[in-house]
Amino acid sequence: xxxxxxxxxxxxxSPKFPGVDWEDHEDLFSFGLVDSATAMELVMFLERRFGVExxxxxxxxxxxxTVDAMTALVGRLGGAAxx
Amino acid sequence: MKPVKCVVWDLDDxxxxxxxxxxxxxxxxxxxxxxxxxxxxxxxxxxVASRNDHDTAMARLRELxxxxxxxxxxxxxxxxxxxxxxxxxxxxxGVDALAFVDDQEFERDEVAxxxxxxxxxxxxxxxxxxxxxxxxxxxxxxxxxxxRLKYLADNRREQDERSFAGTREEFLATLGMVFTIxxxxxxxxxxxxxxxxxxxxxxxxxxxxxxxxxRRFAESPDHLLLVADLEDRYxxxxxxxxxxxxxxxxxxxxxxxxxxxxxxxxxxxxxLNHLMRLARADGARLxxxxxxxxxxxxxxxxxxxxxxxxxxxREDGTVILESDLETIQPVPAHLTLNVG
Numbered sequence: 001x002x003x004x005x006x007x008x009x010x011x012x013x014s015p016k017f018p019g020v021d022w023e024d025h026e027d028l029f030s031f032g033l034v035d036s037a038t039a040m041e042l043v044m045f046l047e048r049r050f051g052v053e054x055x056x057x058x059x060x061x062x063x064x065x066t067v068d069a070m071t072a073l074v075g076r077l078g079g080a081a082x083x
Numbered sequence: 084m085k086p087v088k089c090v091v092w093d094l095d096d097x098x099x100x101x102x103x104x105x106x107x108x109x110x111x112x113x114x115x116x117x118x119x120x121x122x123x124x125x126x127x128x129x130x131v132a133s134r135n136d137h138d139t140a141m142a143r144l145r146e147l148x149x150x151x152x153x154x155x156x157x158x159x160x161x162x163x164x165x166x167x168x169x170x171x172x173x174x175x176x177g178v179d180a181l182a183f184v185d186d187q188e189f190e191r192d193e194v195a196x197x198x199x200x201x202x203x204x205x206x207x208x209x210x211x212x213x214x215x216x217x218x219x220x221x222x223x224x225x226x227x228x229x230x231r232l233k234y235l236a237d238n239r240r241e242q243d244e245r246s247f248a249g250t251r252e253e254f255l256a257t258l259g260m261v262f263t264i265x266x267x268x269x270x271x272x273x274x275x276x277x278x279x280x281x282x283x284x285x286x287x288x289x290x291x292x293x294x295x296x297x298r299r300f301a302e303s304p305d306h307l308l309l310v311a312d313l314e315d316r317y318x319x320x321x322x323x324x325x326x327x328x329x330x331x332x333x334x335x336x337x338x339x340x341x342x343x344x345x346x347x348x349x350x351x352x353x354x355l356n357h358l359m360r361l362a363r364a365d366g367a368r369l370x371x372x373x374x375x376x377x378x379x380x381x382x383x384x385x386x387x388x389x390x391x392x393x394x395x396x397r398e399d400g401t402v403i404l405e406s407d408l409e410t411i412q413p414v415p416a417h418l419t420l421n422v423g
Contacts, residue, residue: 018250029412035346035347035348035349035350035351035352035415036285036341036346036351036352036381036382036384036385037346037347037349037351037381038349039381039384039385039387039388040380040381040384043384056375056383056387056393056402057392057393059383059384059386059387059388060387060392061387061388061389061390064388
C-alpha cells in the first residue's frame, strides 16, 4: 500500500521540479517555491487522492518536507490510494 | 441603494453621434467624453454594450482613444441583457452594480426587464446620471482610482501567462516583481479597512476593523500595522497585504491577510516571513491568532508550512500558534523585497 502512496506522491511532485533530481528523503522546499497556493494544492492533493482529512495540528511543515514524511502522514491517517 | 461600480455605454447615437456602419468617421459627443473622464477619476469602471460590427467599432474606439477606458467591451448582435451579464461576470461584480446608458428606450427596457437592479439612463439625461449619489462614492482611494489600470494590466498578464511555454516558476521569474512592506500611513487606512472586509481566504481571523480602530493601531507604540504592495512589469497590484502585530516580550500576530489576487504569485508567505525576521531581530517570541472560518484554511496551511504549531485553543475557538523562529524561508528568488 505504502508503495502506491509513495509513487502517487512522486508523480504529483515530479512536474513541479522539472530537471531536478531528488530523493524521497530530501527536503523538497529547499528546491524552491512554497507559497500559499502551492502548499494548499499539496494538502488538497493528499486529501483527495488518499481519502484522508488532514487535521489542523498535522498541517505542519515537518509532515510535508519530504516524500518520506508525506507517505508516513498518509499512512498514519489511514489513507489508501484511490484510483 | 447600491453604488454603481461600472457604467456600460451604448455606442451609436450615445457615445458618438450617428451610426458607425453608415459613417465610419462618427464623432464622439463631447459631453460623453467628459463624462468618461469624470467617471474614471471617481474610480468607476466603464464598458460597452453595442450591437455593432466588433472590429469596426473597436477600431473607431481606438482612434478616439477610448478603448483603454472600456473594459471587456461587448460588441456583437446579441441582446444587450446578455452583454450586461457578461460584463458583470468578467469584472467579477454583481449585475446590480452596473449602470447602462443608451439612447434607445427599447434597449433600456430590454436590459431593465432582464436585470431590474441595473440603473438604466438615456444619454439625454447624462447630467442627472452623473449627479446620482450611486455614481458619487463618498471617498475615492488611490486603489479605486487606479482600478481600471489594474484590470488592463491583469488582462495583459493573463494573456501572456496563458501563452507562456515554461513552468509557473519560470513565468514568475519574468515578471520582475517588487514587494514593498511599510508601516501603514493615514492614506493607507481606507484600503486597510477594505482589505479586512473583502479578503476571505488568506485571512487569519476574518475579524474586520473600522477606520478608527486601524488608526489607533497605526499610532500605537505597542502595535505594528504594516501594509504590503506588489508591482511587476505590467503595473501595480496595489496594496495587497496587511499585518497587525501586538508587540511585547511575546509578539502576537492579531491579523494577517493577503488579497486573493496574489495567491498564485508566490508571495503569500513573504509578509509572514518578514514578521518572523523582525521578531527574531527583536529577541521576541512570535505567536499568531488564528480563527478558523469556512474559507480560510489556506491561511492555516500557510502558518503550518511556515513552521507555526498550535499551542493553545481558546474557548471562543481562537487557536494560538507559535513559531520557534529557527527556520525562516528566504525571500523567493523571483521577487525583490523592499522594506520601508
